[in-house]
Amino acid sequence: EAEVAQSPRYKITEKSQAVAFWCDPISGHATLYWYRQILGQGPELLVQFQDESVVDDSQLPKDRFSAERLKGVDSTLKIQPAELGDSAMYLCASSLRRWGPQETQYFGPGTRLLVL
């Protein structure tokens, strides 16, 4: 069964350092999502791609966060510089179609970030 891959699974970094997370969606999935999940809360959408284009980054802190999905396949989320409040689980998800509120999102295992 195809799965969404993410790496690394765990990352510890110091405040002000740069970190990067990688996501490989299920093959053929047009839409890719990055979420942030703070401990004890539900996931919050950071950015959504359709193919290689960003369609929603309204909740992405653009002064320190960036995301790209070159060639519309895998994606990288970067934080520079990291702050203590960035400690969270970062989840990647993908869905098959570009449109449709009923689409199923398939989630990867996540990257747990700890900023010291």
Add this chain to the structure above:
Amino acid sequence: AQSVTQLGSHVSVSEGALVLLRCNYSSSVPPYLFWYVQYPNQGLQLLLKYTSAATLVKGINGFEAEFKKSETSFHLTKPSAHMSDAAEYFCAVSVNTGFQKLVFGTGTRLLVSP
């Protein structure tokens, strides 16, 4: 704006007992509703979704949920809890703006005791 409220951050049941996890939604248009499960240190897995085809939705692992418009609810149930059901459960609503945007609740942790 669409939102969901999950009542109870923790629910404890005994093995074999009924599981009931509550979710109420707020939406100005017909919503699409989802239940996801998250096991420790893992991503989310879809349990079931409501897409207006039927008000009673059956999902994986014996779970089901009933959409009640009059009560703006989409509660998740399972007749008999199993130890393996212990996890975090999230209700989510999809905003109908063409492309999908899921808004999640704060989650309910299900504890199952022997």
